[in-house]
Amino acid sequence: MKVKKEDEVVVIAGKDKGATGKVLRALPKEQRVVVxxxxxxxxxxxxxxxxxxxxxxxxxxxxxxxxxxxLMEGGKPVRVGYRFExxxxxxxxSRHTGKDI
Incomplete structure (x- = not known):
């Protein structure tokens, strides 16, 4: 999962679309998060x-x-990628800027 605990996220689908909040728990086995x-x-x-x-x-x-x-970066939603050091x-x-998150 690309979203972790303490990340700032925005909801992009569902009844709470547009709401922002901090991830309280990440449940990787179920592919779910509590915001x-x-x-x-x-x-x-x-x-x-x-x-x-x-x-x-x-x-x-x-x-x-x-x-x-x-995931939010600088107040905007961004797509997340990975890089190996x-x-x-x-x-x-961030896929958009290439900066570390």
Whole structure:
């Protein structure tokens, strides 16, 4: 996956198209990411009288497919490529500018 945790991304497809946020979690096995403030769902939590907890409705972010987000560089979405350094390390680069990300 070309998107990692802490990256700034923009949603390019779906109900939250145009929204930007930081990647909170990356789930590479499922090809999904959790983005801050995007794809919000409401989860109902059942009350537990024995434990003294009230029931509540929690709003949280759900994962979205990585193909629906684009990495942002300088406020614009960019495509990501790879380059290998001379010492063999793999570096992400912007396809548009060629700069390291």
């Amino acid at each position: 801050e403030g995007v794809n919000l769902i409401k989860k109902h939590k059942k009350a537990n009288p024995a434990g003294g907890q009230q029931g509540e409705v929690i709003t949280k972010e759900a994962p979205i497919h990585v193909s629906n987000v684009a 001379e010492d063999g390390t793999k570096v992400r680069i």
